Amino acid sequence: MSLFGTDGARGVANEELTGKLAMEIAQAAALQMPRGAKVLIGRDTRVSGPMLEAALSAGFMASGVDVILAGMVPTPALAYLIVKMGAQAGVMISASHNPPQYNGIKLLDHLGRKWPVGQEEEVEHMVVSHRFVPGQASKIGRLFHYEDTAIAHYHRYLQELFAGLMPDLHIGIDLAHGAAISTADTVLRTLGLDVHPLFAEPQGDLINVRCGATDPGTLREQVLAQHWDLGLAFDGDADRLIVVDHTGHIIDGDEILYVLASGMDAQGMLAGHTVVATVMSNLGLERALEQRGIALERTPVGDRWVADRMRELDASIGGEQSGHVILAQYAATGDGLLTALALLAEVRRTGRSLAELAAPVERYPQILRNVHIDKAAVHWESIPGLPALVQEAEWSLGREGRVFIRPSGTEPLLRIMIEGRDRQEIELWADRLTAVVHSALESAKA
Numbered sequence: 001m002s003l004f005g006t007d008g009a010r011g012v013a014n015e016e017l018t019g020k021l022a023m024e025i026a027q028a029a030a031l032q033m034p035r036g037a038k039v040l041i042g043r044d045t046r047v048s049g050p051m052l053e054a055a056l057s058a059g060f061m062a063s064g065v066d067v068i069l070a071g072m073v074p075t076p077a078l079a080y081l082i083v084k085m086g087a088q089a090g091v092m093i094s095a096s097h098n099p100p101q102y103n104g105i106k107l108l109d110h111l112g113r114k115w116p117v118g119q120e121e122e123v124e125h126m127v128v129s130h131r132f133v134p135g136q137a138s139k140i141g142r143l144f145h146y147e148d149t150a151i152a153h154y155h156r157y158l159q160e161l162f163a164g165l166m167p168d169l170h171i172g173i174d175l176a177h178g179a180a181i182s183t184a185d186t187v188l189r190t191l192g193l194d195v196h197p198l199f200a201e202p203q204g205d206l207i208n209v210r211c212g213a214t215d216p217g218t219l220r221e222q223v224l225a226q227h228w229d230l231g232l233a234f235d236g237d238a239d240r241l242i243v244v245d246h247t248g249h250i251i252d253g254d255e256i257l258y259v260l261a262s263g264m265d266a267q268g269m270l271a272g273h274t275v276v277a278t279v280m281s282n283l284g285l286e287r288a289l290e291q292r293g294i295a296l297e298r299t300p301v302g303d304r305w306v307a308d309r310m311r312e313l314d315a316s317i318g319g320e321q322s323g324h325v326i327l328a329q330y331a332a333t334g335d336g337l338l339t340a341l342a343l344l345a346e347v348r349r350t351g352r353s354l355a356e357l358a359a360p361v362e363r364y365p366q367i368l369r370n371v372h373i374d375k376a377a378v379h380w381e382s383i384p385g386l387p388a389l390v391q392e393a394e395w396s397l398g399r400e401g402r403v404f405i406r407p408s409g410t411e412p413l414l415r416i417m418i419e420g421r422d423r424q425e426i427e428l429w430a431d432r433l434t435a436v437v438h439s440a441l442e443s444a445k446a
Contacts, residue, residue: 003127004120005408007302008106010095013048017103019055021127025105026059026091028126032119033065033088040085040150042070042078043093044179044237045204048103052093056105061141071147072202074179074238076335077154079112084153085146094179094237097214097322098411100207112332114304151182158187161330162341167348169229170194172244174219176212177203178236184337193344198222208235213242213323213336220244230354234336239303240323241336243343245355253323254285255358256339260325261294261317262357263346269316269329270294276309276318278302279404283419284363291360301406303334364401366419367430371437373407373414380405380414383440386433393418393429401426403433 003009009025011017033039039060043049049072057067070081075092082090088110095102107115107123115123125131173188175181177199188195198219199211208214213235223231223244231244243251257275264270274295277285286296297313299305303324310318310328319325324334331338347354381387386405393403401420408415416433420426 003124004117007096007304008092008104008114010098010102010104012101013046013052013103017048017052017105019051022052022055022105023059023062024127024130025123026056026065027063028123028131029089029091029107030060030063030065031126032122035064036066037088038066038068038086040068040070040078040082040087040090041093042073042075042081042090044074045072045177045181045202045207046093046095046100046103046236047204049093049204052103052105056091056093057143061143063141064139065141066144067141068144068146068150070150072179072182073151073154074183074234074335074337075106076239076331076333076338077151077179077183079108079331079333079335080154080157081150082108082110082112084157085150092237096237097208097212097235097240100205100209108333113307114333117304154183155187155190158183158338158341159190162191162345165345165348166191166193166341167344168192169344169347170196170227172196172198172219172222172226172228172231173200174198174211174213174216174231174233175200176208176234176236177201177206178208178212178234178238180234180238180336183238184232184234184340187337187341191341196222196226196228212236213240216242216244216250220248220250224248232336232340235323238336239334241325241339242323243340243354245358246353247355249355249358251354251358253319253321253325254282254363255361256323256325256343257281257317257319258285258288258361259346259354259357260327260339260342261289262292262360263349264316265292265294271314271316274313274315276306276313276315278306278320279406280321280417282321282361282363282366283400283402284361288361307332364419364421365423365426366417367423367426369416369430369434370408370413371416371434371441372412373437373441374412380407380437383437384443385436385440389433389436393433396429397426403429405433
C-alpha cells in the first residue's frame with residue numbers, strides 16, 4: 001500500500017480514497033501534532049469534498065484535535081491562512097489538476113508547507129498497521145466554522161501587496177469550475193482590472209473538464225475572439241497558472257519563471273542569480289536564463305522538491321513547467337493568483353506586453369508520452385531494452401537534447417519525456433522508447 005505520492009494521497013473518491021481511509025489518515029496525523037493542536041481544513045469544489053471533510057474532521061476530533069473549517073479555498077489560500085490563524089497544521093482536500101472523480105488529501109505544516117516525506121511515511125505506516133491511540137471522552141476536539149470569513153483575510157493580503165501596481169488591461173480568467181472561484185475574480189476586480197470569467201460555476205463534477213490550466217483551449221479562443229489583452233487559466237485548487245498572451249500563445253511555467261526572474265534580476269532582487277526548476281523544464285528556459293547570467297538549478301519533479309531546494313539555496317523563485325511557481329518573498333507554496341498578479345505587475349513596471357517579455361525563451365520541441373503501467377513497476381531501468389535505448393538516444397541528441405523517464409507521483413503512469421531541436425528526430429525516439437515499454441508490458445502479461 002502506498003498512500004502518498006508527490007502531492008499528497010490521491011485516488012478515486014469513495015473507491016480508493018474512502019471516508020474510512022480519510023478518518024484513519026486524520027487519526028494517524030493527529031498523533032504527530034502537539035497536544036491541544038488546531039488543524040485548518042480546506043477543499044475545492046469536488047462533489048466528494050464535503051464527505052472527506054466530514055471524515056477528516058471526525059478523525060481529528062476523535063483524537064483530541066480542534067478543527068477549523070475554511071470551506072472552499074485554493075490550496076495557497078489555505079497555506080496562508082494556516083499561518084494567519086495560528087493553526088499547527090492544515091489539510092487540503094483536492095486532487096488539483098486531476099479529473100472530477102478523483103480527490104486527494106494534502107497535509108501541510110504550521111508554515112503552510114507540505115509535510116516532510118518522513119512524516120507522511122509515518123502516517124502511512126500507522127494507517128496500514130491500524131496503530132491508533134483510543135479516544136477519550138474528556139479529550140474530544142472542537143469544531144469551528146470559518147467558511148464565510150477565512151477567505152477574506154487572503155483577499156486583503158493580495159490586495160495590499162499589489163495595490164496600485166496593476167496595468168489597465170482586459171483579461172479573461174478560466175476558473176476551471178474550481179477553488180479559484182472563491183478568489184480570482186474578486187481580487188482582480190478590486191485591483192482595477194477588467195475581468196471576464198469563464199467556467200466560473202462551482203460545479204465539482206466538471207472541475208478541470210476541458211478547461212483550466214490543463215486545457216486552456218477555450219480561453220485561448222476567447223482571448224483571440226474578444227481581443228482581450230491576455231488570459232489566465234487556473235487548475236482545480238488554484239496553485240497552478242497557465243497564461244494566454246494577446247497573440248494566442250500559451251505561456252507555461254517555464255516562460256513565467258523567465259519573465260519573473262528577469263524582472264527580479266533587473267531590480268537586484270534575484271537571490272544568488274539562480275532559478276530553481278525541475279528536470280522537466282525546457283532547455284529553452286535554461287538557455288534564455290544563461291543569456292542573462294542566471295543559473296538554473298534542477299530538482300526531481302514535484303513542487304515539494306522545488307520548495308526544499310529553494311530553502312537550501314535561499315532562492316527567490318522556483319517552479320514547474322506545469323505552472324506551479326513559488327515566490328519565496330510572499331509564500332511558501334505555489335500560488336496561481338499570486339503568480340498572475342506578479343506577472344501583471346511586471347507588465348506594468350516594464351510597459352511591455354507579456355508576449356514581448358517571454359519572447360527570449362525559444363522553446364525546444366518537447367514530447368511527453370504517458371504509458372499506463374502497474375504502480376508497483378516504478379523502476380524503469382529494469383524494463384528490458386529500455387536503458388540501452390535511452391543511452392543511444394542521449395548519445396544521438398548530444399547537448400542539444402535530453403531524455404527523461406519517471407513514474408508519475410499521482411497516477412499509474414510511466415512518463416517518457418524527450419526534447420531536442422529537431423522535432424522529427426525526437427518523435428522517432430519517443431516512438432521507439434514507448435514501443436519498448438509496451439512490448440515489455442505485453443511480454444509480462446503473457
